[in-house]
Amino acid sequence: MNLCFDIKKAKNYKSNSQIARVLTETWVKENSYCPNCGENHLNEFDNNMPVADFYCKTCSEQYELKSKKGNSVGNKIVDGAYSTMISRINSDENPNFFFLTYNKSNWEVNNFLIIPKHYFIPSIIEERKPLSPNARRAGWIGCNIDLSRIPENGRIFLIKDSKVISKKNVCSKWKGTEFLKTKRGDSKGWILDIMNCIDLINNDTFSLNEIYSFESILKKKYPNNNFIKDKIRQQLQTLRDKGLIEFKSRGNYKKIIL
Numbered sequence: 001m002n003l004c005f006d007i008k009k010a011k012n013y014k015s016n017s018q019i020a021r022v023l024t025e026t027w028v029k030e031n032s033y034c035p036n037c038g039e040n041h042l043n044e045f046d047n048n049m050p051v052a053d054f055y056c057k058t059c060s061e062q063y064e065l066k067s068k069k070g071n072s073v074g075n076k077i078v079d080g081a082y083s084t085m086i087s088r089i090n091s092d093e094n095p096n097f098f099f100l101t102y103n104k105s106n107w108e109v110n111n112f113l114i115i116p117k118h119y120f121i122p123s124i125i126e127e128r129k130p131l132s133p134n135a136r137r138a139g140w141i142g143c144n145i146d147l148s149r150i151p152e153n154g155r156i157f158l159i160k161d162s163k164v165i166s167k168k169n170v171c172s173k174w175k176g177t178e179f180l181k182t183k184r185g186d187s188k189g190w191i192l193d194i195m196n197c198i199d200l201i202n203n204d205t206f207s208l209n210e211i212y213s214f215e216s217i218l219k220k221k222y223p224n225n226n227f228i229k230d231k232i233r234q235q236l237q238t239l240r241d242k243g244l245i246e247f248k249s250r251g252n253y254k255k256i257i258l
């Protein structure tokens with residue numbers, strides 16, 4: 001991967017947003033690969049295609065690109081209309097998300113990550129305030145993708161702090177949580193919640209009691225569930241079966257870094 005943008009490609013554009021779009025899209029087309037199947041190049045959709053920006057001709061996965069200038073990824077990605085986003089997630093039509101940050105002084109990529117679509121659930125989408133009555137699109141409601149609500153394993157960096165991560169590493173991380181594709185609704189919500197709880201524990205090993213300490217938070221999220229501890233153990237079992245945690249001894253677990 002070459003971290004530099006091909007700035008010649010922007011010579012016919014004047015507005016900053018158009019220049020950024022052309023440079024980032026060209027960069028992805030020329031440098032990215034498909035994190036799902038490893039295909040070496042991605043193809044671009046026509047610009048009038050509303051669903052996504054890129055697709056893989058081998059496995060048909062689709063990718064949307066969001067980018068911003070600056071060094072850090074931050075926690076929020078500004079996206080389009082809130083209602084459209086929620087209905088796409090609920091109908092399983094959302095693409096995978098590439099997120100790119102670049103340094104405008106030298107036009108270089110510093111972070112490039114992928115969030116697989118199976119990590120998207122309505123609770124990671126934040127509703128923004130409606131546009132003011134004076135705005136051109138008064139009342140329109142946009143959304144943010146809240147990255148802090150996505151477990152660590154769902155934020156897969158291809159480039160982190162200007163360092164290229166090996167393709168093997170990226171693809172194996174992707175494959176490691178692909179089982180989420182088969183989960184729906186609350187069943188997916190539960191497993192992602194427990195992954196987030198595990199991320200919040202600073203050690204590589206943790207006990208069942210440490211995970212139980214999130215019981216009251218989870219109860220607020222699932223008020224009708226009277227068996228929170230049972231649910232927690234069930235998710236730990238799934239995560240163990242999928243190779244994301246290891247069972248060390250009775251009530252003790254170890255995180256597995258993908």
Ligand SMILES: [Zn+2]
Nearest residue numbers: 034037056059
């Ligand atoms: Zn592919």
